[in-house]
Amino acid sequence: MSKIKDASLATQGLAKIEWASREMPVLNEIRKRFEKEKPLKGIRIAACLHVTKETAVLMRTLKAGGAEVALCGSNPLSTQDDVAAALAKEMPVFAIRGIDSKGYYECLNSTLDTKPHITMDDGADLINTLHSKRRELIGNVIAGQEETTTGVIRLKAMAAEGKLEYPVIAVNDTPTKHLFDNRYGTGQSTLDGIIRATDTLIAGKNFVVAGYGWCGRGFAMRARGMGAKVIVTEIDEVKALEAHMDGFRVMPMKEAAKIGDVFVTATGCKDVVTVEHVKLMKMGAILANTGHFDVEVAVKEIRSLGKTREIRPEVEEVSVGEKKIYILAGGRLVNLACASGHPSEVMDMSFSDQALCSEYIAKEMKGKNLEKKVYDVPAKIDAEVAKLKLKAFGVSIDKLTPEQEKYLNSWSEGT
Numbered sequence: 001m002s003k004i005k006d007a008s009l010a011t012q013g014l015a016k017i018e019w020a021s022r023e024m025p026v027l028n029e030i031r032k033r034f035e036k037e038k039p040l041k042g043i044r045i046a047a048c049l050h051v052t053k054e055t056a057v058l059m060r061t062l063k064a065g066g067a068e069v070a071l072c073g074s075n076p077l078s079t080q081d082d083v084a085a086a087l088a089k090e091m092p093v094f095a096i097r098g099i100d101s102k103g104y105y106e107c108l109n110s111t112l113d114t115k116p117h118i119t120m121d122d123g124a125d126l127i128n129t130l131h132s133k134r135r136e137l138i139g140n141v142i143a144g145q146e147e148t149t150t151g152v153i154r155l156k157a158m159a160a161e162g163k164l165e166y167p168v169i170a171v172n173d174t175p176t177k178h179l180f181d182n183r184y185g186t187g188q189s190t191l192d193g194i195i196r197a198t199d200t201l202i203a204g205k206n207f208v209v210a211g212y213g214w215c216g217r218g219f220a221m222r223a224r225g226m227g228a229k230v231i232v233t234e235i236d237e238v239k240a241l242e243a244h245m246d247g248f249r250v251m252p253m254k255e256a257a258k259i260g261d262v263f264v265t266a267t268g269c270k271d272v273v274t275v276e277h278v279k280l281m282k283m284g285a286i287l288a289n290t291g292h293f294d295v296e297v298a299v300k301e302i303r304s305l306g307k308t309r310e311i312r313p314e315v316e317e318v319s320v321g322e323k324k325i326y327i328l329a330g331g332r333l334v335n336l337a338c339a340s341g342h343p344s345e346v347m348d349m350s351f352s353d354q355a356l357c358s359e360y361i362a363k364e365m366k367g368k369n370l371e372k373k374v375y376d377v378p379a380k381i382d383a384e385v386a387k388l389k390l391k392a393f394g395v396s397i398d399k400l401t402p403e404q405e406k407y408l409n410s411w412s413e414g415t
């Protein structure tokens with residue numbers, strides 16, 4: 001039924017899932033409630049997510065809620081094969097690390113074969129395949145969920161062209177997701193991926209961060225925290241201004257190319273680091289991407305500049321004349337390909353949002369003739385996740401007095 005690398009890795013995978021679970025208190029609380037209430041009974045969910053220990057905790061939560069769940073990977077290099085093996089004992093899993101493009105789409109299609117009522121995407125590949133090649137399944141779907149910025153951008157483009165055929169909730173866009181996952185998750189896991197792959201010293205290095213969205217902000221902050229001199233490149237005036245006032249140097253990539261030791265793309269766009277930039281770079285420059293797709297660093301063109309060899313796992317050396325340039329993870333997500341993705345404590349919030357949105361779809365969107373557009377996560381879900389996370393951290397906060405509440409709702413009191 002499943003397609004995984006090696007079933008004998010299950011014991012190791014199970015230990016990893018247990019390790020993640022201890023740091024996911026909000027999701028555990030939701031799972032306990034789901035076990036009792038079964039809000040997802042009769043619902044089939046097809047998920048296309050990075051197959052990690054944290055994703056496994058989400059999948060188990062959905063199953064505890066009564067859903068029938070099938071999972072495939074959302075990137076060929078992010079699957080943790082031991083986790084996939086453990087999870088395959090409990091549900092269909094179609095994911096193998098290092099799988100080729102044909103195999104990747106076969107996995108997606110196997111997941112769709114379960115005829116989902118809910119699609120859960122990280123990068124919109126499932127929705128894309130469903131809308132382009134598996135249109136016969138569209139009628140079964142109540143709604144979809146999208147986990148990442150790149151996916152949300154694509155879905156909004158589909159909706160604008162009238163091509164989106166069912167409602168989708170943009171989980172990425174809700175504050176308890178992007179303020180934490182994109183910022184603190186990407187910030188830490190990207191640095192972790194670069195260090196694990198290269199063992200390079202961060203302190204004193206010139207880091208060039210392309211893109212000052214939540215992921216770029218988080219990474220720039222963490223790299224600076226370890227002593228890097230951080231340069232930001234942007235195409236958006238407001239974000240560039242923000243980076244400048246946050247104390248980073250801001251300049252075009254053509255200038256940054258001459259100075260940088262380590263380049264990290266976090267833009268969601270293509271051709272951010274190209275051959276033209278590589279030609280300007282210093283000996284030994286390291287190129288990494290932390291955006292969803294492997295299009296931000298023009299890897300194919302850069303490889304064509306000279307001989308290439310794998311000098312360490314996921315570190316590819318390209319000889320450009322006398323100069324050596326190093327590409328990490330073939331330009332794929334460095335945080336998942338070279339490290340283990342975001343820490344469990346951060347994924348706790350993102351995946352609690354996903355679990356509660358699945359419940360919302362099953363209870364409140366089912367049977368309604370909703371507009372085929374991208375929806376925000378309901379505010380009550382965001383508030384619930386924040387409340388439970390604060391409780392788990394042992395943090396308490398103030399409450400408005402009735403007088404304060406009245407004041408905030410009035411306009412008559414002034415100086």
Ligand code: ADE
Pocket residue numbers: 049050051052053054055185336340341342343344347
């Ligand atoms: N995206 C980034 N980090 C992740 C993780 N640990 N699990 C699933 N998806 C992720």
